Amino acid sequence: MPTGVALRDVREQLFDAAERILLQAGPSALTSRAVTTEAGCAKGVLHRHFADFDAFLAEFVLDRAERMDARAAALRESAGTGTVVGNLADALTALFGSVAVAVVALITFRDDLRARLRERWPAGVPVLTEAAIMIEVYLREERDRGRLSPDADVDALAPTLIGAGHLLFADRAAAPAESDVRRMVTAVVGAAVRDPSA
Structure with missing residues (x-):
């Protein structure tokens, strides 16, 4: 082989x-x-x-961040369909139901891993940074389609959703109820959504 x-x-x-x-x-x-x-x-x-275990862990984290591409494409394709809140709630549930929350804990837990990641990823936590970009791109698409108000600050809304989502999912034995996720998303983006049924 x-x-x-x-x-x-x-x-x-x-x-x-x-x-x-x-x-x-x-x-x-x-x-x-x-x-x-x-x-x-x-x-x-x-x-x-791998040179050592932290080199392995850095590659593992970056590999999981790269896997965000498929999720990002699916979320972007959902723009203009369903509801904005529903699409975001589904995307956040899929994201935080994956290894994302555990990766944040891993990076926080290992100083040497953080140092290795800084060499290739200068700011933020790789999986969460990619997720914030994914949400921002989606929100821009919805704003361009008129489903969000023209003055919606997607640069602020995206990381707010990621932070609130992380807090909602962190340290739980089971995922939060779908209604809790939707309520959180509505609290963050509700004022920017032009039509609640959209």
Whole structure:
């Protein structure tokens, strides 16, 4: 098997294992041994492909941030359909129901990881920064379509939604009720929505 293909398979296997551990047991349980055990491979495999464990974690976080592209495309395609509040609530539920909240905890938990990420990601938390951009692009699209008021400050609304969403989903054993998410979204963007049925 070509080296590039095998490396990609190993990377994905290790990243998926790290995500499972992070979601099930939190950042303190995320060690190189735990990842390789969960991935079903020898510990040396991780160190053959990454300089050290923090290099692995940085690549893992950036990989999860890159996966926002598919979510961003789906949200943008929803512009002009359904309701603005419903589209945003669904997007935030999908985002924070994923590994995003756990990634924030991981970055907060590991100083060396934050330092590594700063080398390639100068500001913000990668997954949340990408999410804020995703929401901002969507809100601009809705504003251009006339479903938000022309003076809607999407630059302020997007990070507000991400921050409020993170607080709503953080440290919960189960996701908040759909009605709670919709209520939060309505509180943030309701004044900017031109037609509540839109």
